[in-house]
Amino acid sequence: MKDKIIPYGKQDITHEDINAVVNTLTSDFLTQGPKVKEFEDKFATYIGSKYAVAVNNATSGLHLSVLALGLKEGERVITTPITFAASANCVRFAGGEVWFADIDPNTYLLSIEKTKELIESKPKGFFKGIIPVDFAGLPVNLESFKDLAKEHNLWIIEDACHAPGGYFIDTKGNKQFCGNGKYADIGVFSFHPVKHIACGEGGMVTTNNEELYKRLSSLRTHGITKENMSENHGGWFYEMQELGFNYRLTDIQSALGITQLSKNDKRVEKRNEIAEKYKAAFEGRVKYQVLPNNCYNAHHLFVIEVDDRKGLYDFLLKHQIYSQIHYIPIHALPYYKKIGYKDANLSNSEKYYSRCISLPMYPTLKEDEQEYVISKVLEFVNE
Ligand SMILES: *Cc1c(COP(=O)(O)O)cnc(C)c1O
Numbered sequence: 321m322k323d324k325i326i327p328y329g330k331q332d333i334t335h336e337d338i339n340a341v342v343n344t345l346t347s348d349f350l351t352q353g354p355k356v357k358e359f360e361d362k363f364a365t366y367i368g369s370k371y372a373v374a375v376n377n378a379t380s381g382l383h384l385s386v387l388a389l390g391l392k393e394g395e396r397v398i399t400t401p402i403t404f405a406a407s408a409n410c411v412r413f414a415g416g417e418v419w420f421a422d423i424d425p426n427t428y429l430l431s432i433e434k435t436k437e438l439i440e441s442k443p444k445g446f447f448k449g450i451i452p453v454d455f456a457g458l459p460v461n462l463e464s465f466k467d468l469a470k471e472h473n474l475w476i477i478e479d480a481c482h483a484p485g486g487y488f489i490d491t492k493g494n495k496q497f498c499g500n501g502k503y504a505d506i507g508v509f510s511f512h513p514v515k516h517i518a519c520g521e522g523g524m525v526t527t528n529n530e531e532l533y534k535r536l537s538s539l540r541t542h543g544i545t546k547e548n549m550s551e552n553h554g555g556w557f558y559e560m561q562e563l564g565f566n567y568r569l570t571d572i573q574s575a576l577g578i579t580q581l582s583k584n585d586k587r588v589e590k591r592n593e594i595a596e597k598y599k600a601a602f603e604g605r606v607k608y609q610v611l612p613n614n615c616y617n618a619h620h621l622f623v624i625e626v627d628d629r630k631g632l633y634d635f636l637l638k639h640q641i642y643s644q645i646h647y648i649p650i651h652a653l654p655y656y657k658k659i660g661y662k663d664a665n666l667s668n669s670e671k672y673y674s675r676c677i678s679l680p681m682y683p684t685l686k687e688d689e690q691e692y693v694i695s696k697v698l699e700f701v702n703e
Pocket of ligand 1: 377378379380403404406407453479481482509510511512522523
């Protein structure tokens with residue numbers, strides 16, 4: 321094990337993936353061809369949403385989502401501080417204000433109680449939306465968030481970047497896959513190589529709402545539509561109805577996404593096997609992310625908590641294990657501090673951040689590698 325580096329996450333590219341990309345490279349379309357639509361359709365079917373819009377990354381997807389939902393300058397949105405910065409940045413792109421509610425200390429997800437408290441501490445109409453995150457792959461119970469959102473007339477964007485293939489079971493006993501749009505207006509996924517499905521860069525926005533779907537599609541391509549073509553026009557005709565962007569995914573990336581997607585179920589299963597092994601080894605000795613009942617974790621990450629986090633990080637590094645920290649709370653990042661979020665009451669998030677560390681978690685992690693990681697973690701905490 322000595323000379324081998326074990327990272328915290330790693331993509332798995334097969335010959336099937338490579339062939340799919342090469343075939344696309346020699347086809348008539350490199351971008352905006354048939355592969356994008358095929359990927360969108362397959363992705364929507366996979367998670368069970370009506371519509372899917374492929375984008376060049378999840379950050380663009382989040383940006384389009386807040387715009388499609390009509391977020392205006394100065395309007396306020398709630399999210400969790402324990403996520404990647406893009407979950408909050410999208411609100412800032414539209415000139416909105418980000419408000420943070422604290423996490424649950426055991427699931428590390430945005431706490432519904434804290435969110436409710438925050439909403440109820442302000443006048444009616446103060447907030448416009450909530451962006452819960454399926455952190456580490458653990459599905460947020462969106463059914464409860466939906467009830468809260470309905471009561472206060474808020475929209476929900478589910479940041480499902482960590483969770484394709486994860487689900488929770490709702491009160492009616494139905495499996496609700498992350499991003500399926502049953503209890504959220506929009507879901508957003510990332511195809512960055514550290515996530516489940518690797519496209520190099522890439523993302524997907526999902527929804528069940530036709531209006532939102534049209535808006536997302538239009539904003540992805542400059543705000544352009546061909547809808548109003550009349551008899552006097554030829555194929556050249558288009559109208560730019562609003563100010564949009566070029567946030568398109570290419571056919572090359574979509575071809576890769578399609579073959580990667582087809583392997584996702586197996587890989588999420590493998591991630592869960594790895595998680596079970598970690599849990600069995602750490603039970604009663606090391607705290608790890610709690611899995612609520614009726615949930616299937618897609619396990620983008622496996623997070624534990626220790627007293628001496630920096631110590632463990634350095635110790636693992638010394639033994640060629642490259643762990644990672646997810647995440648520095650967003651409100652503690654210099655940009656957000658500058659605009660005034662440093663004194664928010666987010667003690668669970670801050671305590672979590674001082675203790676958290678993500679261990680290697682990816683489908684090709686070998687048994688002996690995982691055993692090595694476990695032995696090193698236990699060696700450190702037992703010292
Ligand atoms: C990775 C990630 C993003 C951003 O994804 P990109 O595709 O890199 O833009 C957003 N939110 C979360 C929770 C993420 O992990």
